[in-house]
Amino acid sequence: MSPALPMDQRPTESVPGHWLLARLGKRVLRPGGLELTTALLDAAQLQGKKVAEFAPGIGKTAKLILQRHPASYIGIDEDPQAVALSQEAIGDQGQIRQAQAQATGLESESLEVVVGEAMLTMQGAKGKSAIINEAYRVLEPGGRYCIHELSLRPDGIAEEIKQEISKALARSIHVNARPLTQSEWQAALEQAGFKVISVKHAGMELLDLKRNIDDEGIAGTTKILFNLLRMPAVRKRVMAMRKVFHQYSDSLAAIAIVAEKPA
Template sequence: MPGHWLLARMGKRVLRPGGLELTRHVLADAGLADADVVELAPGLGKTAADILAAHPKSYVGVESDPAAVKLTTKVLKRRGTVVQADAANTGLRDDSRDVVVGEAMLTMQSERGKDAIIAEAFRVLRPGGRYAVHELALEPDTLTDEQKTEIRKALARAIKVNARPLTEAEWRERFTAAGFEVERVRFARMALLEPRRVVADEGPFRTLKIVGNVATHSDARRRILGMRKVFRKYRRELTAIEIIARKPADA
């Protein structure tokens, strides 16, 4: 089972590297009020609720996992819709949205997959629209290819997802190659499984529930501790990144 679904099964709701704090920045910087918003890969629908709280004009989620589609649909309470589709092929019209939001979903795509999703975001955005991203990055930009490969392999083994985080320079390059202008980049600690972050993201009661679940499921505990070990080993190289990329007004 991919690491994010294992954590969700244990009760974790925030499944992104920079936690709720970076999500708040991403959503504030995206400019959601009165905007037509698409969220790629809403997962459990936690950010969907935060997007709705910012009063967008409309909300559409695009999620490939049928169970996640159901969960997000429930969260929306008819204030938006979720389509089951690949983020690279949303079925939405050209130039029809103001904001695309995507968290913890580009990192897990192949390089070609990342480019296809970024191109799709560009296609559905109106000129001047924003693509707001919260992902995993590697630092510094000067890491060698061997170091990057070592970290990507260790992550893939622990999370059981082919996580391929990029350096800031590589992320920028992907967006500019697709025609975007990178407007803002911000970083936050990658602390997904650190106790203080779990409490900040989930609150004290849910944290107790998660700890109880992990304590009573030995296989899950082994895997989660294995994930944390890798995150800690590479704590200097792993970071959460926010990118706000704008489709040029004359595109």
Template sequence: MASTNPSAGPRHTPLPGAGLDAARMPGHWLLARLGKRVLRPGGVELTRWMLDTAGIGPRDRVVELAAGLGATARLTLARGPAAYTAVDRDPAAVATLGALAAPGPTEVRAVRSDAADTGLPGGTATVVYGEAMLTMQPEPAKRRVVREARRLLDGTAGRYAVHELCLLPDGLDPAHAELIAADLKDALHVGARPLTPTGWRELLAAEGFTVTARRTAPMALLEPRRLVADEGLLPALRIAGRALRDPAVLRRVRQMRRVFRRHGAHLGAICLIAVPTPPEP
């Protein structure tokens, strides 16, 4: 008889959501239990663009907000920044992130804290980024996280990057946006409030940032081609096999995919790079 607990995954490191059954588990935790490591709406391709455009290099002190399973952390560490700090609320994630080994002299640490109130010293980061986390916050919480990123950055020389879900196009009817949000919540079991590209830009501008670069991508998280591109062929096959062996998990995955496809014309991924807005003379 197939297990209804997807925790029997490919690794023994504790993952978020241990003890929850498949019917109630947040969607991103469910996918992580299946072995999916790239949980970003635009996939690893958009994440790489984000890191390239932010220009992370050996002199940078990087803070990642809601760092999760460490997929992006590994890409960042490969760039050899002077320091990398992961922030996450989940103790299992913090334990995993703190154990990451940098290929060079990068100082690596992980702190268990909230992205809106990290407890880190202000003005000590040159790059701050977060992925697939602002979308899950209501408007006031979104603003608190962006405000915290601004506080962490060093003067006007820092860069802030976000990689999130977005609604398309800019003029999308608000009633349609509410329908999409309701369907996402029903499928993901977590609130999701994506913004239009202009909405994301205005959010950053309201908290003292100027957007310098933007890219969008299809929301294809559960499509076979994206799954293989993000995870590799063999891991993708293993993920699919685990889902097929567990009816409860398979129902949830199919529900998520149906919602993503249903709203495919109006749901995408976006990455924005921003810098602190200089004070007016």
């Protein structure tokens, strides 16, 4: 994939699944849907806070954050088109910068909340730890890091099943998705110095009809279904993704964690 190509021109066979879904008109691109995002943002206590979002994507959560009246908002995404789309979504209410979440260029201890959804899962172990360390660095003591990612269950899931799921996700989503179990996510945060203060779960129902009606509304879901009907190549890929989510539905879940940098 060339990040410079507009999303709708990236080849259908290889474009990452989230951009494929965005092309259909899907706006909620994280595993636990709007319900888990809402729970996460509630726990983050955003009003009056200096907030950064890692990987705003198309700016959906950015808008929800801004509705909660933070003192300031800055988004960091590595993809130039995501930067343009999310800046357009929030207008002049905040700034979106193109950078990697591993090295944001933000000042140390300059923020009170960092939010990041559906972006750590797609990093390898080194990338995950670099991004978590960066969140720790930019947060003030007492600040909160709020993540919403894909998780594996149960905690003791066999290594072969883990590998099998990662391969199936990579083949269908075209993203090297490496979800962790709840205790592995917690350990990754604690290793950086965070204290986990809340954990919530939801089913991995990103491509289920009911979840789409909840997240996108009737009109949004109708538009997605209509686009699926008229785009056979996209439909084929979405069906393959859905099949993998269903095949491993017992082992896959969405997880939202709020962690605090000790005061």
